[in-house]
Amino acid sequence: MSPKPRKTGVHYDAKYERHDTGPWHPESATRYRTLRAALEELPKDVVRIPGRRATTAEILMAHEAWYHDVVYQDVEGFADRLRTGDTAICEESYEVALEACGAMLECADAVMRGDVNSVFCAVRPPGHHATATRGMGFCIFNHVAVAARYLQRKHGIKRVAIIDWDVHHGNGTEEIFIEDPSVYYISLHEKDIYPFTGPASEKGRGAGEGFTLNLPLPGASDGALALKTWDEHITPAIDSFKPEFLLVSAGFDAREHDPIGGLKWTDETFVEMTRRCVAHAGKWCDGRIVSMLEGGYNPAGLASAAVAHVKALG
Secondary structure (H helix, E strand, O other), X not given: OOOOOOOXXXXXXXXXXXXXXXXXXXXXXXXXXXXXXXXXXXXXXXEEOOOOOOOHHHHOOOOOHHHHHHHHHHHHOOOOEOOOOOOEOOOOHHHHHHHHHHHHHHHHHHHHHOOOOEEEEOOOOOOOOOOOOOOOOOOOOOHHXXXXXXXXXXXXXXXXXXXXXXXXXXXXXXXXHOOOOOEEEEEEEEOOOOOOOOOOOOOXXXXXXXOEEEEEEOOOOEHHHHHHHHHHHHHHHHHHHOOOEEEEEEOOOOEOOOOOOOOEEOXXXXXHHHHHHHHHHHHHOOOOEEEEEOOOOOHHHHHHHHHHHHHHXX
């Protein structure tokens, strides 16, 4: 009997363009609009996954209550940025961040129901720099971290692997799970750039020691080095951990010509990394993957790489 074909889903929505970061900001509605137009051209067999608004209780799976309240207060007080860090906000940002997080959870539910095997969840603002107590680096709530906790608490998933290939280290995700052996955080990122975290020497703490894998790459390096690093380090880590669900922080700012990133990856690099994720998920996770948009600030490059990623998920 031939294997059952994979079904791929995608989530995107114009509502995320309500998060207004101001003129000339790299994480802009214009960037997202270009991506959304490209995703609308995907083949019709890619399933459109609906969104929803995350509840406060769901946000508190990964964030402290007082930080949630700070976000609400800053937005309600018409601040132009979060008091905790370098994240631009507007009067719609709290609601949009809840909708982005809720969409990630809806995508996880769709995979757990078996509606699809994998989903690319294209939302904004991004999330991987947000710690339990601090929004920074364009991020408000850490959607991937909330999703990992949600999968564990609602669906009984015991081991979640998070692979983060954004050009920047996901300091928030690492910090949230730094002492947790049930979530393996793996980051492939450019060395010595914002947020200046993620050395290879950081491997977790306490019970979580050995469940953080940082793989900093030299600036201007290409996809060949990234894939070699993956095969030498990420594949054996995944095989040792044996996750039941794979989450991906899918930034596309390591792509060549990105105005913020300094790596030289191509669309084919992202295709090959995605194929590796599909293979890992097929081996250990019953095929289950949800990836979430993080960075990527050259609109045309973002759209091209993200569409290649979605096609490779199938």
